[in-house]
Amino acid sequence: MPRLQITTCSPAETEKLGVCVGSLLQPGSFLALRGGLGGGKTCLTRGVVAVVAPESSGLVASPTYAIMNCYPGSTPVYHFDFYRLTCDDDIVELGFEDYFYGDGVCVVEWSERLTELMPPDVLTLLFEYGGDERRLITISSSGQKSDNILVRLADLLQMQKKL
Ligand SMILES: Nc1ncnc2c1ncn2[C@@H]1O[C@H](COP(=O)(O)OP(=O)(O)OP(=O)(O)O)[C@@H](O)[C@H]1O
């Protein structure tokens, strides 16, 4: 499985990575965000929304209690936080599965709660602490569409380094 490892040194850098990722997404893209509390998942989502649904930027907040926030835009962003859910059944009961295959972009915090329901074409971002404000973010993909996004993301980040 192809993967990309990035270290960010501030919340602003993580948000900027979200902008890069967001600029490559299409309707139907699915971002699975994994890793512990305070890892930077919501922070990265802010960057994604800034570019995919700019009319909603400023609205991004962790949907821990609501479980899902919808950010309207020409491509809407569905932002989930499954921290409080225990299994796929909860997700089916809440009727969230339909969003996974809709025309919006799905961003799912605590995607490790998904088992059978995890769509086959997914870009996965794992957030790990690297001390102080460092976060190690490992990005991997499964499925043709997400594989392509990962390749283009590697190019984009490489290009930005040169600027
Ligand atoms: N490099 C960094 N990237 C992102 N956030 C950072 C970084 N360094 C420090 N932080 C801080 O870590 C916290 C990240 O919070 P955030 O809400 O994005 O985490 P989260 O992964 O969504 O957590 P939760 O699982 O509770 O929803 C913020 O307080 C932010 O200021």
Ligand SMILES: [Mg+2]
């Ligand atoms: Mg969060």
